[in-house]
Amino acid sequence: MTAFRAFRIHHDDAGHRAGIERMDTAALSPGEVLVKVAYSSVNYKDALAGTGRGAILRTYPLNGGIDLAGHVVASTDPAFREGDAVLCTGSGLSETRDGGYGEYARLDSRWTIPLPASLSLRESMIIGTAGFTAALALLRMQDNRQRPALGPIAVTGASGGVGMLAIDIFSRAGYEVHAISGKADHFDFLRGLGASECIDRRQLAFSGKPMDSARFGGALDNVGGAMLSGLLPLIHPYGNVAICGNAGGVAFGSTVLPFIIRGTSLLGIASAGTARDLRDRIWRHLAHDWKPRYLDRIATREIGLDDLHGTFTRMLAGDSFGRTLVLVGGGV
């Protein structure tokens, strides 16, 4: 038994509360692999969970943090040995089991990923759920015949974590990326990550017509709501729109016309529950041919567990810029 610090989330008759607590490894969720956590990260979902703004946890109390990377301390599964570097994203972390905002976490070995040799623990957490999600979207789009020749990919919420990693990963994979963002002062930065065009979301004048002149080969949408509704009539024949996020709203509107006239496909992206074989495929890509080139630029902030509250508030106010890395236990 080892005592450690964790950012723990409660919801009971007294309501929502979350903060730093001391706890013991014996109290962690069950699992085969005990990990000393080096890094975690901050995702929009972590902000929803940590503030109680979204119903993310499905059991209480739990340690927050949907991402973690660190070293194995002990394992009852012979596939893992003390000292192995591992990572885990989604897979129930901060939903049904204790997550990465604690100096220790106990993982289910089925969802524990050996750290690829070409990634450091730090790099793996700059990628985290955000980069995994962008890569899952690319994989699903390509499996549904998305190709660079179909036309540029629109990336919405482009200044956020998923957005920046999508610019880097899609452009590296050969796509022309058109970044859509409300932060015009950061357009040069987004071009530096691989965006060939940057579009101010306030200048986007969606016509409201059920079909409009096709402009994008496909899209990765982090925003939802009116943004998603507006993009659907603009997709070239047989392009894909990957629905990733809800930062701008959960409801969207459409007619059937883009789907039955242009063969547009809507692809749902649910990173947390991705099957293991797909996870392995995605991390192989992320470690090699899709490894983001600009991770150090994308990691715009490095914080400790004590700084989580303020980071969540800024993120939910739409103030994100790139990825925030959480240095949990010394880092490596």
Ligand SMILES: CCC(=O)SCCNC(=O)CCNC(=O)[C@H](O)C(C)(C)COP(=O)(O)OP(=O)(O)OC[C@H]1O[C@@H](n2cnc3c(N)ncnc32)[C@H](O)[C@@H]1OP(=O)(O)O
């Ligand atoms: C990294 C990924 C992301 O960032 S995703 C974006 C962040 N997520 C969100 O904003 C969702 C927040 N959650 C919510 O608003 C609510 O929990 C929602 C989804 C609306 C459901 O609440 P409510 O309407 O009260 O229904 P309920 O809890 O009775 O559930 C209905 C059925 O849906 C299921 N469900 C719900 N949440 C999940 C989940 N996270 N994973 C898997 N299943 C889920 C419930 O189990 C239930 O189905 P069943 O009756 O158990 O078969």
Ligand SMILES: NC(=O)c1ccc[n+]([C@@H]2O[C@H](COP(=O)([O-])OP(=O)(O)OC[C@H]3O[C@@H](n4cnc5c(N)ncnc54)[C@H](O)[C@@H]3O)[C@@H](O)[C@H]2O)c1
């Ligand atoms: N489907 C999945 O598996 C999955 C995985 C990761 C993230 N997500 C979702 O993707 C989205 C982005 O996540 P993230 O971690 O990169 O968050 P983030 O905060 O880093 O990025 C969000 C981006 O959306 C922009 N934004 C916020 N409110 C907006 C609005 N009203 N209109 C237009 N743009 C707005 C922000 O400026 C920022 O660029 C979130 O909705 C998150 O829930 C989904």
